[in-house]
Amino acid sequence: MDYNKLAELLFPQIEKAPEDYEAMYPMRDLPEGAKVTRLGPSPTGFIHLGNLYGAFVDERLAHQSNGIFYLRIEDTDDKRYVDGAVEIIINSLRFFGINFDEGAGLEGDVGSYGDYTQSKRGEIYQCFAKKLVAEGKAYPCFLTEEEIAEIRAGQEAAKVNPGIYGDYAKSRDLSYEEIEENLKAGKAYVLRLKSDGNPDQSEETARRIKVEDAIRGILDMPENFQDVVILKATGIPTYHFAHVVDDHLMRTTHVIRGAEWLPSLPIHVELFEKLGWQPPIYCHTAQLMKLDEEGNKRKLSKRKDPELSLDYYRNQGYHPAAVREYLLTILNSNFEEWRMENPDAPIDDFAFTTEKMSNSGALFDLNKLNDISKDVLLRIPAADLYEFLKNWAEEFKPEIMHIFDDRAYLEKILDLGRNDKKPRKDFIYAQQIIEFISYFFDDLFKVEDEMPAEVPDEDVSAILNAYLAGYDHSDDQSQWFDKIRAIATELGYAAKPKDFKKHPEEYKGHVGHVSTVIRIALMGRAQSPDVWEIQQILGEEKTRARIASYQ
Ligand code: GLU
Numbered sequence: 124m125d126y127n128k129l130a131e132l133l134f135p136q137i138e139k140a141p142e143d144y145e146a147m148y149p150m151r152d153l154p155e156g157a158k159v160t161r162l163g164p165s166p167t168g169f170i171h172l173g174n175l176y177g178a179f180v181d182e183r184l185a186h187q188s189n190g191i192f193y194l195r196i197e198d199t200d201d202k203r204y205v206d207g208a209v210e211i212i213i214n215s216l217r218f219f220g221i222n223f224d225e226g227a228g229l230e231g232d233v234g235s236y237g238d239y240t241q242s243k244r245g246e247i248y249q250c251f252a253k254k255l256v257a258e259g260k261a262y263p264c265f266l267t268e269e270e271i272a273e274i275r276a277g278q279e280a281a282k283v284n285p286g287i288y289g290d291y292a293k294s295r296d297l298s299y300e301e302i303e304e305n306l307k308a309g310k311a312y313v314l315r316l317k318s319d320g321n322p323d324q325s326e327e328t329a330r331r332i333k334v335e336d337a338i339r340g341i342l343d344m345p346e347n348f349q350d351v352v353i354l355k356a357t358g359i360p361t362y363h364f365a366h367v368v369d370d371h372l373m374r375t376t377h378v379i380r381g382a383e384w385l386p387s388l389p390i391h392v393e394l395f396e397k398l399g400w401q402p403p404i405y406c407h408t409a410q411l412m413k414l415d416e417e418g419n420k421r422k423l424s425k426r427k428d429p430e431l432s433l434d435y436y437r438n439q440g441y442h443p444a445a446v447r448e449y450l451l452t453i454l455n456s457n458f459e460e461w462r463m464e465n466p467d468a469p470i471d472d473f474a475f476t477t478e479k480m481s482n483s484g485a486l487f488d489l490n491k492l493n494d495i496s497k498d499v500l501l502r503i504p505a506a507d508l509y510e511f512l513k514n515w516a517e518e519f520k521p522e523i524m525h526i527f528d529d530r531a532y533l534e535k536i537l538d539l540g541r542n543d544k545k546p547r548k549d550f551i552y553a554q555q556i557i558e559f560i561s562y563f564f565d566d567l568f569k570v571e572d573e574m575p576a577e578v579p580d581e582d583v584s585a586i587l588n589a590y591l592a593g594y595d596h597s598d599d600q601s602q603w604f605d606k607i608r609a610i611a612t613e614l615g616y617a618a619k620p621k622d623f624k625k626h627p628e629e630y631k632g633h634v635g636h637v638s639t640v641i642r643i644a645l646m647g648r649a650q651s652p653d654v655w656e657i658q659q660i661l662g663e664e665k666t667r668a669r670i671a672s673y674q
Contacts (some may be wrong), residue, residue, distance in 0.1 A: 130257035132303060133314075137246065137253050144247060145233055148372045150235050157190035159376045161226070162216075163197045163366075168205030170215045172423065172487065173381060173411050175390065180408065181448050182221045183475040190376070193367060194226035196240040199359050209440045215433045219443045231457045241365050248360040251398065252314055252353060260397045261353060264294040265305050286349045287315065289322045295350070311356045318393060319347030332392050333339065337377065337406040337477040347389035363387060367394040370403050378407045406477050410442040412484035420484055430489055439517040440553020440632050442503065445471070445496035452495065455479040491510050497548035505537040506548075515553040523557060526564050535660045538650045547652055562646040563661065568669075570647040575639050577632030582614055582672075586640045589613070591670045597664035600655045611637040620673050644673035663672075 164174055194212065196205055209227055216222075225234030232239050255261035264287065266274075271287070271425035278285045295317060298303075305312070312436060330346045353364035360368070365447035370378055385407050395402040412420045412426065423431045430436075436446055450469035451458045458477050465472065500508065513527045526533060537560070540547035550556045571605045574583050589610045598606070599642055608618045611634040617623035623633035639649050640657040645666065651657065 124259070126259045127257050129262075129299055129302065130180070130253045130301075131218050132306070133256055134253040135248055137250050139246070139250050139383055141251060144250065144372055148374065149339045151191065151374045153191070154189050156188055157376075158184045158188045158381060159191045159193075159374055160185045161370070161373065162212075162223075163192045163195045163369075163380075164212055165197050165200060166204050166209055167209030168208045168528050169425070170212055170424070170433050172433065173220070173431075174212075175216065175219060175433055175446075176411060176450060176454070176485070177381065177408055177490070178216055178221050179219075179447070179454065180406065180475075180477070180480070181377075183282065184377055184406075184477070185224070186471075187475060191224045192222075192233075193234060193236070194223045194228075194239065195373070196227045197243075197362070197365070198240060198242045199362065199365055215437075218437060219433075238374075241360070241369070244365075244369070245358060248354065248364060248368055249318045249358065250362070252360075255353070255397060256317070258397075259316050260317050261315055262295055262297075263302060263305075264292070264315045264350070264352075265297075265310050265312045266294060276478060284322060284348075288318060288320075292317075292350045302532065313352045313356050314354035315350040316353050316390075316397065318344045318348050318350050320389075320393065322348045332389055334388060334392060334402075334405060334418055337487055338409075338480045339407060339482045340399050342385075342388070344389050349390070351390050353394075363390050363394060365396065367391055367400075371395075371398070371400045375403050376408055379408060381561070382407050382410055395539065405518075406480075407482075409481050409483055409485040411487050415488050420486070422484075423487060428658065429551055430487070436552075438554075440512070440519065440556070441492070441496060442500060442511060442552070444503070445492070445552075448494045448499050449495045452474070452491070453481075453485045453629050456481065493551045496551045501541060501546055503550055505534040505541075508537050509534055512553050512556065516557070519553070520557065523567070526557075526567075532563075532660070536560050538661065539656060549652070558640070561658075565665070568647060570643065570673075572643055572647065572649040573647075575632065575636045577616075577636045578640055579631075582631070583640055585614055586610055586637055587644055587670050587673055590641055591667060594667065594670070596658070596666070603655050604615040605643070607638055608634055609666045643654050645669045 151157075153159070162174070162178045164170065171425075184190070194209075196209060210229060213223070213229060214504075223233075226232065226238070226239040237243050252261060256263075266287065274287070274291050275285050278291070292315070294312075294315070324345050325328060332344055332346050334342045334344070336342050351363055352361050354360055366378075369375075388405065388407075392402060411423050411431075412636075413423055415421050425431055448462075451470065451473065452462075454474075455475055458473060461473050468546055495607050503511070509527070509530060516523055516527070537550075540549070549559055552570050561569075574580075578586070589609070593606050593610070595602075612618050613633045614637070616637050617626075617630040617633040620633045623630050638654065642651055642654055643649060645654065645661070646657065661669070
């Protein structure tokens with residue numbers, strides 16, 4: 124068969140030659156060792172933690188090596204395209220400090236290796252498909268869905284591998300004339316790779332392939348033997364073909380993608396081989412897992428786990444620095460140790476490596492994120508925290524914007540107890556922080572806890588009246604507490620908790636119960652940071668008003 128003639132018959136419209144594209148997209152001029160990585164999301168509008176996890180690896184590898192990180196939109200599955208998806212991807216990742224150097228952008232493509240949207244690259248894919256046909260490495264397959272179903276049923280009955288390969292690949296041996304006739308008759312066809320793999324893996328001629336994965340080490344896998352589809356009947360490429368062509372022409376050095384792509388790796392290896400190209404270095408990341416209520420590891424699910432969506436972190440108001448810090452702890456096993464040794468170093472000083480990535484499931488744990496967030500927020504100055512909360516509230520809680528009117532007041536609130544020797548770690552995410560500090564604002568203040576059972580109602584009034592009568596805003600902390608002790612003693616409460624413990628029959632309760640009464644009147648809660656300090660921030664007027672108005 125004259126394959127060149129067949130290539131012309133199938134792709135008469137393709138005028139460019141592969142060399143033209145090789146020249147259009149030359150090897151990148153980058154420093155030695157620079158890595159070129161990409162994120163290839165489908166534009167479904169749903170951007171999830173897995174995307175962020177992968178993007179983080181891409182970004183670190185590229186930027187640590189003075190390389191390039193670009194965005195490619197993988198929209199060959201056009202059913203799933205959602206308007207504005209590119210914007211969502213770019214903005215969500217930017218929020219977490221991940222920026223692209225190149226690729227699909229808000230105002231069109233940036234960079235000279237485009238188009239960066241697969242649906243606009245049809246001619247390029249067809250050019251390389253044509254090359255494969257011209258070299259006898261790909262062929263049109265006219266099998267209908269029914270015929271394929273029949274083949275599959277036969278394979279199941281015979282207990283052999285399913286698929287189109289070897290003798291089952293009926294269109295492999297069509298003559299030029301038969302193909303021409305089929306085309307004239309308007310028969311639909313897909314383009315398939317003519318695989319050289321041996322379907323019988325037990326035979327001596329069956330090969331295995333060895334691929335070095337930067338995360339998993341050497342992978343030893345059976346070679347591909349399927350005549351996989353490379354162009355669908357619509358002329359649109361499959362993921363397999365688009366990945367190989369794009370990552371070659373865009374000069375990607377490292378492909379970071381999820382472990383779900385591991386089974387198709389042999390196909391990609393054969394495609395690279397058939398096209399005469401060097402494959403990139405693959406880095407197959409671990410699946411994100413969580414522990415369910417029964418303590419079993421399972422994959423994060425879109426339906427069951429709201430924390431899979433990146434929106435979740437923005438709605439709740441997690442600080443991007445906390446999410447980054449957390450992701451690094453699950454991405455690199457030596458990160459936590461590094462952080463302990465370098466508590467104040469900027470996170471980008473950490474030398475991220477693929478070797479320290481786990482290849483079994485990466486365990487995602489919200490509680491751990493919360494713990495890390497507490498530490499991260501502690502390192503963020505009140506002025507920056509103010510800005511962060513304000514930006515968050517503007518988007519997610521506009522009804523509380525008035526709390527940002529008095530900047531000095533809010534910054535004092537945010538710093539409360541944070542500069543002590545053993546600093547308080549009260550803050551986790553914006554939603555929770557606003558709730559935590561709400562008692563500082565009259566319109567948000569509400570009484571949440573009940574008065575201690577040890578204190579009868581008439582004592583509550585007596586305590587508050589005495590407190591108000593003796594209140595002097597200029598008292599220092601010990602003068603202030605002495606007064607509370609005096610009130611306690613006066614009303615029959617032990618001045619020290621330990622006295623009460625020793626002789627409970629002699630007292631109604633102890634000074635702790637008395638100060639809880641004051642705390643609840645002031646803050647509406649039985650637990651809070653230091654009362655004296657809170658009063659200093661609230662100011663004399665508000666302090667007196669709260670005590671006076673407690674019913
Ligand atoms: N479009 C593919 C996905 O979202 C990308 C996989 C890859 O990075 O190669 O699953």
